[in-house]
Amino acid sequence: MFENVTVAPPDPIFNIFSSYLKDESATKVNVGIGAYRTDEGKPWVLPVVRKVENMIVNSPDLDHEYLPLDGLKSFTDASAKLILGTNSPVILEKRYCAVQSISGTGAVRLGADFLKRFHDKTVYLPNPTWANHQSIFEDAGFTEILEYPYYNPKTKGLDINNLCDNLKAMKENSIVLFHACAHNPTGVDPKEEEWTQIAKIMKEKKLFPFFDCAYQGFASGSLDKDAWSVRHFVEQGFELLVAQSYSKNFGLYSERCGCLTVACQTPAKAEAVRTQLCKINRTVISTPPAFGARIVSKVLNDPELYKEWVSSLKEMAGRIKLMRRMLFDELINLGTPGNWNHIIDQIGMFTYTGLTKEQCLLIRDKFHVYMTESGRVSMAGLNTKNVKYFANSIDQVVRMTLQ
């Protein structure tokens, strides 16, 4: 029966995490996995989340009935408003649908499954991108998955000219995936004027935008600023898909809480799309999990709780910015060869350091520092106690490998 089953290759990110756990060094540093840590290096349950959890479990009305196929309505409505903006024409004209998913990954997959059925075209992913994107679209059955240039290793910034030239050369109606903010792994986002330029070409070429938004509010500390790209495309009249995750901005990683919001031309089309998404959910997950959605719904729909959440978001974004600054200052003090400005110029959870695969393996081997082989560093893994050690490790590895 299982004669032909071979061992699947390990997931690069989860594999680094398990090597880190096995490492017995007292100075080991985990900057591999993208999960927030406090300055003590501990996971953080946001105070507002803890409060609402208690409210939910102590409520005499709590039951464990199935949610509808499209999830908790107070959660999905609030999610659509959060990403599109309360005054978005799409919201006011009720021409959207929002369907609950198994976190951000599930939202991307739900969107991919839907597009495979109703818009089976070429998919373009940024190069580089979150490692899971390629596999999700492959598993959804897309056969033509191509890349578009995004990052320029020389400037360690956006390759805007190349990106635009590539958009112009794409086949009409192709699907183009964007990270709404805090691009993973590079931490490089288009500026507002660059998004405007991108949207203009997308419109001319009739390209279809699919936004993956895993870091709203977490990138800049402002929920509106981090949603600018999506809202700009909506203002320009695009129909679009946006996958939302509450893993990072609510710290609800294991609750698998997410939403797929679709902006359509008419309320009737939105309803048709909603029913098709329900149909997909039915065979894959039947109905989504309730706990995370109940937490998020309570917070998004209560002005006082919302304020508390925003203040925690600012705290997380602020701590990460501080780590960028401290790492940069340490490297400058050490006189580490190379230019390190990108550490403070990039945004969100990750810094794309520019370290080579050889350097990443060496830093793991010699200094017990765990990062992906692409040189991506999760800034949340740094804190005031380990940043000096981390900077020193980079400094030494860079010097060891100088040609």
Ligand SMILES: Cc1ncc(COP(=O)(O)O)c(C=O)c1O
């Ligand atoms: C770009 C991007 N999309 C989606 C996700 C999905 O995360 P989750 O499924 O945990 O919500 C992540 C998480 O790292 C991500 O970086």
